[in-house]
Amino acid sequence: MVFHETTMSSKDIFEGKIIKVRVDKIRTKDGGESFREIVEHPGGVAIAALADGKMVLVKQFRKAAEQVLLEIPAGKIEKGERPEITAVRELKEETGFTASRMKHLFTFYSSPGFSSEKIYLYMAEGLVSGEAEPDENEHVEMVQYDIDTLIKMIEKGEIIDGKTIVAIQVVYNLKMNNEL
């Protein structure tokens, strides 16, 4: 039985447009006190999408990384929005594609040591191309690669976004098991 940390008190530090930050004082196993710095995040979706046998990715500048990253389409869940609706919306906004089916694969925490962010991973099926509808504050560029190339790009350090690595490996395993 693993110990659960009881919150003794909680201090709000910051309320931003996307994240909130708080520090919890917790009871440790030996009866002492410790602190946990927590980032609250509304959660996001990420979409594995294949068109003509190639995976759809976007290039986007990420301020936290201070570089352009190659990622699968993804975005923050708006307040009250169901994640599958977010997935349909973000895929359209960032790539122009609409999907006949948005299949939920699984959901995971991006970094549970300090962040509450959950990422809902979807597989988009039956893609039809169209016009992208980018957010005014974002600038993304769509690219497509075959799955074997993407696996090599992970090994070479050319794809360095966690959710994108997860999605590429899922698609690779489906392909290797002839389930694609």
Place this chain on the structure above:
Amino acid sequence: MVFHETTMSSKDIFEGKIIKVRVDKIRTKDGGESFREIVEHPGGVAIAALADGKMVLVKQFRKAAEQVLLEIPAGKIEKGERPEITAVRELKEETGFTASRMKHLFTFYSSPGFSSEKIYLYMAEGLVSGEAEPDENEHVEMVQYDIDTLIKMIEKGEIIDGKTIVAIQVVYNLKMNNEL
């Protein structure tokens, strides 16, 4: 050519023991302004380790997720510490295992939309068991599973930590390609 966001000004919000938070005012592509909420994190390591053909994981309560998660051994890089040293240290602390070789697989951002955290993923080879040396503020419990079981646990939503999903998929692909 993807647009790079130039920082016009930056405001420090919080300096914790593990994370720092700042808000950057940036120049958008159309010449306007926007804000980016950034969590600075020193980075961490995660270790894929197999002993007797089974992968080594730890159960740990995660305050940000308010639940016990099943994760591969992992930990924060201390100031000035080389990541491979962190990997050796954390594997020993959390599981008692020492490795004859700590092989770097690749490095990725856990959530680059708002966090600078990079995770250095290692494969530990030549494991020798020993006594765990847990941190006083942490309580972890070691468990081992074969790789096919772990793949099913991801699909069933029983493993929901991003870095752990990445590592399991890497080990599964090595096994499928007879490279393990």
